[in-house]
Amino acid sequence: MNHKKNWIPIIIPILVGLCIGLIILLIQEKQKAANSSYSVPVRKATPSVVSIYTQVLQKRPLNNQTGSKHSLNLGSGVIATKSGYILTNHHVIQNAQSIVIALNDDRRTHAKLIGSDPSTDLAVLKIELPNLISIKMGNNQNVAVGDRILAIGNPFGIGQTVTAGIISAKGRNSIGLNTYENFLQTDAAINPGNSGGALINLKGELIGISSAIYSSSGGSQGIGFATPIDDALNVMRDIIKNGRVVRGYLGLDAQKITQTLADNLLLPINHGLLVSDITKESPAEKAGIEVGDIILEINNNPSEDPFQIRRLIASLKPGTNISLIGVRGQQSYQANITLEKQPAMQRVTN
Structure with missing residues (x-):
């Protein structure tokens, strides 16, 4: 009996080690299976992805007379909320006479266009159905x-x-x-x-x-x-x-200053944005900004990329005050400007 008792302290750790090893092996195999298949994320997301069928009336010449025909266009969309709002592209529903949504569970329904934004090619639709599954949003x-x-x-x-x-x-x-x-x-x-x-x-x-x-x-x-x-x-x-996207509006065009541009135009500095156009009666004109000015900063953000500045201005609401640091000739200046609402059908400037 004493001989058997002496083995117990040795056997128990071995058994525990074997159990831990088996658990680790099972976890590793499960991870391998997960890494080799996309079935889990697909199963989560597909119920929220829909097909969009639009009927568009197209005008065409017919025997030298004005005629028209209907064409059926196809796109996709995503159920963004359980209440039935759907995100899609503007070009998917552009000029649509009717919009039909086909869900992953084979249900079909007509959709109402809430609004669209050609500037970002996005649109929002609304459907009225029970038990909608909205997709989980990432970051x-x-x-x-x-x-x-x-x-x-x-x-x-x-x-x-x-x-x-x-x-x-x-x-x-x-x-x-x-x-x-x-x-x-x-x-x-x-x-x-x-x-x-x-x-x-x-x-x-x-x-x-x-x-x-x-x-x-x-x-x-x-x-x-x-x-x-x-x-x-x-x-x-x-x-x-x-019903639409409301964006801030400054009213100027500018291009990135490179070393070559600075040398060719004899600019006093080789960085920033060179103002190439000012829209009449725009906030930029009212603030005294002129063609040929160099913009160095807007709201303490360095002005190196005209696309980033355009997005910055657009992300701000009308009525927002911005601070602009610029250079004219050999003199630097600061301007405080109140953004306005972008005019309808306005050609896009910063």
């Missing part, structure tokens, strides 16, 4: 280049499709697709019909609204763009509240 501050992501939409009308890729770049702002650009770039396949669909992370959270592809053939070539969800939600809130 763009947590998005990094190299993150794995998934794109969900209805490419070519073949049905809901998931493609995988990574975030290739952030902050793309000079593509020339929209007035205000801050795109996430991805290599996930995005094709016609994906527009307005969801770009999600591996938690199943929405991080972007698929917007466009960069392609010479019309098909995916590994360069797709999506509007970050933080920007899209700001647009959505404005549209729901006001």
Whole structure:
């Protein structure tokens, strides 16, 4: 008996160690399975991604007389709230005579257009159905280049499709697709019909609204763009509240100063933004800003990128006071300017 008791202190640690090792092995196998499959985030997000069918009336010449025809266009959208607000692209619903939403659970219903914003190519729709599943929102501050992501939409009308890729770049702002650009770039396949669909992370959270592809053939070539969800939600809130996006307006055009530009124009400094145009009766003109001035700072933000300054001004509401530091000739100056509301159909300036 004493001999058996001497083995007990040895056997118990061995058994405990074996149990711990088995648990660790099971956890590792589970993690491997999770890393090899995207089924969990897809299962979370797909009920909130919808297909959008629009009927558009197109005018066409017919035997030298004016005629018209109806065409059916296709896009995607994302259920942003349980009350039925849907985010999509402006170009998906542009000129639509009727809008039909097809849900992932095979329900179909007509949608009401709440408003759209051509400057960011976003639109908000509303449907009235019970038991809607809204997507979980992500946070763009947590998005990094190299993150794995998934794109969900209805490419070519073949049905809901998931493609995988990574975030290739952030902050793309000079593509020339929209007035205000801050795109996430991805290599996930995005094709016609994906527009307005969801770009999600591996938690199943929405991080972007698929917007466009960069392609010479019309098909995916590994360069797709999506509007970050933080920007899209700001647009959505404005549209729901006001029917449109209300942006601050300064009324000037400017270009980035490079060393070459500074040398050619004999500018006193080689950085900042060179004012190239002032809109008449705009806040910039009222504040005394002139063509040829160099803008160094706006609200303590260095003025190096005209696209970033445009987005900064647009993000502020009319009535906001801004401080501008500029240079005219050899003299620096400070101007306090009150932003106004961007005029309707105004060509976009900062």
